[in-house]
Amino acid sequence: MTDEGKRDFASEFLMEKAAALAPLVKCEGDFGRNIRFIVPPRNPEKNAQHLVFFSKDTKDFHCDCRAYALHPEKGCSHSIACQMFLDKLNEVEKP
Ligand SMILES: [Zn+2]
Numbered sequence: 001m002t003d004e005g006k007r008d009f010a011s012e013f014l015m016e017k018a019a020a021l022a023p024l025v026k027c028e029g030d031f032g033r034n035i036r037f038i039v040p041p042r043n044p045e046k047n048a049q050h051l052v053f054f055s056k057d058t059k060d061f062h063c064d065c066r067a068y069a070l071h072p073e074k075g076c077s078h079s080i081a082c083q084m085f086l087d088k089l090n091e092v093e094k095p
Contacts, residue, residue: 011074017042018080025085033057037085039078050078054086 021039028036035054041047053062061079062068068076 017077021081022084
């Protein structure tokens with residue numbers, strides 16, 4: 001497999017996980033510059049709950065999970081799930 005193929009596979013896997021998590025996302029509220037989300041685990045026996053912050057200043061997501069800490073540029077399933085959650089809200093708000 002080429003590097004390109006590996007990356008596509010990884011991001012596809014991430015998107016799949018994020019799509020499964022998106023309906024579970026709970027918005028904790030708007031804290032001025034940040035919006036805070038809780039992403040519950042898909043499988044509570046195997047995964048932990050994570051906290052995701054969205055910064056309105058930088059338009060960036062930050063997650064407290066290990067995957068995000070290791071590769072913040074790639075993001076993680078939790079932050080992508082919150083992005084999907086926000087996209088869906090914006091869709092609903094459109095006339
Ligand atoms: Zn995460």
